[in-house]
Amino acid sequence: MNLLEKLFYSPPGQAIAGKAGLPEPPVLRRGPVWPDGPIVVASLGSGTLAADTLRLLGRATTEPVRDDAEPVPGYPGKIGALVVDVTELRRLVELEQLRAVLRPAVRALEGSGRIVLLARAPAEVDGWEAKAVAQALDGIDRTVGKELRKGATTNLIQVAPEVTPSALASTLGFLLQGRSAFVAGQTWQVAPADAPAVADRPLAGRVVVVTGAARGIGAAIARVVAGQGAQIVAVDVPAAGEGLSATANAIGGSALQLDITAADAGSRIAAHVASRYGERIHGIVHNAGITRDKLLANTDAARWASVLEVNLAAQLRINQVLLDSTVAGGLADGGRIVGVSSTSGLAGNRGQTNYAASKAGVAGLVRAMAPDLAERRITVNAVAPGFIETEMTARIPFVQREIFRRTNSLGQGGKPVDVAETIAYFLEPASAGVTGQVVRVCGQNLVGA
Amino acid sequence: MQLPRTAVVVGGNRTPFAKANGAYAPASNHDLLTAAIDGLVARFGLAGQRMDEVVGGAVLKHTRDFNLTREAVLSSALAPDTPACDLQQACGTGLETVVYLANKIALGQADIGIAGGVDSASDAPIAVSEPLRRALLAANAARTLPSRLQALAGIRPSHLAPETPRVVEPRTGLSMGEHQARTTKKWDVTRAEQDELAAASHQHLAAAWDSGFFDELVTPYLGLTRDATLRPDTSVEKLATLKPVFGGPDGTMTAGNSTPLSDGAAVVLLADADYAAAHHLPALARLVDAEVAAVDHPGGADLLLAPVTAVGRLLARQGLTLADFDLFEIHEAFASTVLATLKAWEDEEYCRSVGLPGALGSIDRAKLNVTGSSLAAGHPFAATGGRIVATAATLLHQRGPGSRGLISICAAGGQGVAAILEGM
Structure with a gap:
């Protein structure tokens, strides 16, 4: 936290901020809690x-x-x-x-x-x-x-x-x-669907794969989805293995150290699921993603390719393997594919042409896949997070971060759990009628909403 | 010998190995062993589950580590009602824990458990000198202030220097390197041979890392993602420039062809074959048999060649020859240990002198330490056995059912442990 930020969050700083039209944002009701009033x-x-x-x-x-x-x-x-x-x-x-x-x-x-x-x-x-x-x-x-x-x-x-x-x-x-x-x-x-009833632990006994699960939003997804009863296969690059094993052990899941851009990533996920669980995957959450921000004027081929490779190409290849019904440990009929897009992709964001391309591409991908997989009752959806408080966004300079945080209808940044809850909703068996949708988790951000 | 059940290696996990006083300088044996266990638990989704037993050990131990493994279990993600025991056999510790647990599994006393070891040269216990210890005890026991002061007055400045542990044989006063230098000379192991073996170890280990071989065997710890002592760009030419550190000015043993002091932990998940199958756990290899041996090094025997005796007895009991093996894992305490071991295997006279019926024979060097060994990876003493067993089991599983691997590990005190694994 830099000096300006400390000052802003000190009691006098907050008093001035309130007068200047930057009041303390409301605390949001979270979790499976119904409204208090009628x-x-x-x-x-x-x-x-x-x-x-x-x-x-x-x-x-x-x-x-x-x-x-x-x-x-x-x-x-x-x-x-x-x-x-x-x-x-x-x-x-x-x-x-x-x-x-x-x-x-x-x-x-x-x-x-x-x-x-x-x-x-x-x-x-x-x-x-x-x-x-x-x-x-x-x-x-x-x-x-x-x-x-x-x-x-x-x-x-x-x-x-x-x-x-x-x-x-x-x-x-x-x-x-x-x-x-x-x-x-x-x-x-x-859409109309033959949906089972909503349940308290709707994913009990089902296997859900979460990529990029070592920390941040991915770790929150693993935790929330495990809370719905799912057995989590937590995937991240080998170098992130320490955080990954902490994620997996906290929820009784299993850790798979894997670079999703490897040619055999899909078959290794399937092999892990087949070997460790002896069943098929209910859902895969393609959360792993990277940024390599530069203005387009300074973006070289390597920065361009690495972001598209991790954020989009890898999940295309993995889906292809998991959707092969002859592959043991592949995606079950009636299963779920969830992508992670971004408001940066939907609205555009300066310095993120490569990232925006990949994240808009995710939105395009789920819309394209959904009708093709309807016959197998597999739904394909994406969340598009706005400003979420993570280690990654904590590195944005304070003033810029405070602006991003507040320029939405709720006057605050979201939490990783907010993204995770929306993904868990897509994963529910009862959400059979929700497919091809891109839901922003952005507090109604001024841009991209 | 027919055992009631089959003990299999389900998988393994270790921390990357660090140089002493490197990335793991702030970590204790307890921290490192806990990290290795937690990584294994995560890999196989065992959080909250009870193991029948966890057995581990360390060579360099603080007194606070009297129940090291049990305490690590309590800090880990395993169920707290998992029992544990500590075991110690110098550098043979890691392999000996595997044998201990595999035997229990084979006899039906356990279905599933974890074996392994840890060592931290950075966190080695530092002791006070013997005169200081005596003076402090006397002062503590004294009942009056004058007698207390009198006891403390006996302390001299020279007594205040801490005693750091040294890798010295108590019976001979020689360091392990000095012992091995004698063996090196006796067996005519050349500098060139040693440097070639060291370079190969680095190249093999680097290639294994690059191929992703360790993705399922290692979990990063404290920001370290690969073995810190690995030098992928080393070569025979570079190693040839190093000065000898053991065996005097004409010595052939250098820092490049001797293992560095290192920190790390390695564990192996073992289970009964049927239990593993019923619980969706893979079986990489089964532990066929093991043997431990010792030599009379105070009487002049080669300190680190006891595994030759162990291997010879093991092969005789199993009715196997060296030709029956697809892989050899010989712990690289020093490059010359491996080379002297290979020469001893071929030596009729030596083999007979240790009670074996004859020479064991020679091996295809292409089958030796194919993914590198301790020279490149480092050698946190009690962690080496777990590293080798998990590596060998994975390699044998890749080669297919029935493939055989021989493990040979030398240990201080003139001891050696050998084991046979068979791929599944």
Whole structure:
């Protein structure tokens, strides 16, 4: 910590910072914790998907208060969450119904409260006005997210018409609980699927491979996913073996020292799983990644190649081996592939052309693979972390780091566990209807969100 | 001899070996052994599990290390109800722990366990001189201040110098290097031969590292990711420029063809073959048999050639000859130890003099220490056995079922341990 940083975090420094518009950020609710206040469900039509899904999740719900009188009607106390089913909205004038349920709710929402909109994707509706309305919902979601305070978030889920409560349950549960603490202002899709019920330890007895697991986000992924019952194969380069063995031993997993860019990396992962567990892989999390930052004007072929090789080419090769159903220890049907993209890839970031290429490539890869693997019920998704507090980001100069940290709707950096929880949600068997999605874990960063 | 069960090597783990007072200077035997165990536990996913026994040892021990292995187990990720014992046989310690545990497994007294050793030349115990020790004890026992002062008054400045441990044979007063220099001369081992063997050790070890061979045998520790004494760029020409350190001015033994003082730990996971199969654990090789021997070095015998006797008895008992082996791992205490051992194997007279029926024969040098040995890797005394067993088991597994490896390790006190592994 340098002098400026010490000064900033000293009591007088914090007092000045607060006055200068840099208040101490709210503490986010994390983990599998439901909102404290009541969960309000509003259906702007005849649909019952939201209420049915919450019933499946064992949560009681209450009726919404609507802004249809003067003075503006209010809730008697704080509310924990508002879930609005807007799947039947097709006309612009009907958006008024959404405003009317949002206004009282926004005023009454508790800290780390949640607003979740269930809508149709523009592609699923017919007509110019309906498509405009569908897109308008996305704008509402993103803007309300920026207005909410004290760690409350809003997200929009585009549900396909045949989606059942069981297919939606894992997503709605994730969004309402503290597990989605740093997921804000996002839109993603849930497709119909034959999904098993959500469970407390949904990955019990399943093998999940996590690359780059020696430290930081990878170690957090291993820990969180192991907490869901999975047996973790923790992979990292041999030079990181000391941290890797600490990760593995802390969760009763096994360590595999392996350079993922080796030609035989995929077959060595499969051989390890077949030999040590005698079964197939449920999920692989391609978390390993490197940066070799330079302005493009100073980027040589070696910097270019090494980043693309580790961050993208390696997982393409490994997937190819693990998806071969004749390979012992390969990916099981109904399995999960999770990539790690980055807001740098989605929005671009100065000095990171190589990194942005690799991370945008990950987003492209999961979208491309998802439909091709649907027949085998394998889902392919990615998280795109924004500013996450890690050893790596701790090396960014203080002022720059403080700016990155605060330029999002939650006014703070995320934690490795936030990325890990989102990945664990993808890995759940109950998330069978979530595939081809890229979910940013960025607190609704100003850029790339 | 038919044993009830088959003890197999499941795998191994060691720290990279460091130069004395190098990367591991702040680490104790306890720290190093714990790190080696933890790396093994991680490799095989054994965290929180109980081993039937962990057996380990160290040659240079502090008094606080009276229960070294048990304490390391308690610091490790293993279940705390894992029993442990310490064992010591100088540089034979590591291999002797493997034999101890493998025997228990073969007899059905254990299903799975860990064997190995550790040594830190950096953390060697430093003792006070004998006169100082006596004066302090007397002062402590004194009941009055005057008698206490009187006891302390006996201390002279020269008594204050600490006694550092030396690798000296108590019976002869000669260092191990000085003993080996005599053997070197007696067996006409040339400087060129020794330098060639040392260069090969470095080149073989470097090639093994580069090929990823050690990815599944070593876990980095305290930032060290490879053996610190390894010099991939060394050559016979470079080694030839070094001055002799043992055997006087005409000596042939240099720092380049003798093992450096080093720090490190190595452990091996052993299990019953059926138990391993039932628990999704690999079986690299089985321990076929082992033998320990000693020679009368105070009476003039070659201090470090006792393994020749051990190997001879072992081969006779198993009805095998040197020609039956695919690999030879001869611990490189000094390059000339290995070379004198090979010459002794070929020497009818010597073999008969130690009670063997005749010469053991010669070997194909291409089968010797194929991934390097102690000259390049370093030799933390009690860690060497674990390093060699895990390396040999991995190599034999690569060569396939039925392939045979012979391990020969010399030890202080004129002792030697030999063992046979068979690939699975």
